[in-house]
Amino acid sequence: MVVQLAAAVVVLVVAVIAASVIRKRTRVDPPTQVPYVAPTQLDRSDFERPDAPWLVVAFSSATCSSCADAWQKAQLLASPAVAVQEVEVGVRKDLHDRYSIDAVPMILIADEDGDVRASFIGAPTAADLWAALAELREPGSTPSACDHHQSAN
Numbered sequence: 522m523v524v525q526l527a528a529a530v531v532v533l534v535v536a537v538i539a540a541s542v543i544r545k546r547t548r549v550d551p552p553t554q555v556p557y558v559a560p561t562q563l564d565r566s567d568f569e570r571p572d573a574p575w576l577v578v579a580f581s582s583a584t585c586s587s588c589a590d591a592w593q594k595a596q597l598l599a600s601p602a603v604a605v606q607e608v609e610v611g612v613r614k615d616l617h618d619r620y621s622i623d624a625v626p627m628i629l630i631a632d633e634d635g636d637v638r639a640s641f642i643g644a645p646t647a648a649d650l651w652a653a654l655a656e657l658r659e660p661g662s663t664p665s666a667c668d669h670h671q672s673a674n
Contacts, residue, residue, distance in 0.1 A: 557624035559640035563631045567616060570604035573633075575658065577605045577650075580617060580627040587644040591626035594647040598654055630654055 565571035568578060579595040581588035592607050599605040610617045610625070630639040630653060639653040656663045 557627075557642050558621075559627060559629060559637060559642060560620040560622075561637050563620065563629065563635040563637060565631070565633070565635045567619070568604065568608075569606045573602060573604035575603040575633070575654065576629075576631045576635075577603060577654070578629045578631070579605075579607045580610070580620075580622045580625050580629070581607055582610045582625045585625045588626040591628060591641075591644040594645065594650055595628055597647060598650060602658070603654065630657060632657070 563576065563578065565576060568576055570576070577595050577598050579588075579592045581592055588609075595605055595607070608616050610622075616622075624642050626641075626644055628641040628645060628650065629637045631637050638657050641650070641653075652663045
């Protein structure tokens with residue numbers, strides 16, 4: 522009886538080891554995740570007030586839960602020098618397609634030439650939006666001490 526029990530334990534241990542080896546050899550690594558990419562250039566004539574020195578564009582979707590919050594924060598940046606525009610996919614799918622927008626909310630800050638100088642994928646804080654625009658408009662205007670405490674984007 523003891524010999525049969527020992528043989529059963531040995532067979533069980535060998536089966537567990539074999540199953541583990543087979544699982545390791547046949548395991549498929551998860552697919553590589555491609556991060557979302559923000560456009561680097563905008564055609565200012567696609568947007569309102571192309572003559573404004575700065576453009577803040579909030580790409581959004583009516584079905585996106587954080588888009589309304591991002592748009593509310595972006596609107597606060599509007600001024601005579603800063604055009605702010607929401608581009609909702611249901612209204613302007615053509616612009617989402619043209620600029621390959623595949624994640625919302627996405628907020629872009631572009632200069633007068635349409636060069637995207639800052640981008641936020643996901644809902645940024647109001648402070649981050651304000652600081653990015655302030656630094657772009659007037660380099661050195663944000664406290665350098667804050668830069669050491671911010672996480673890298």
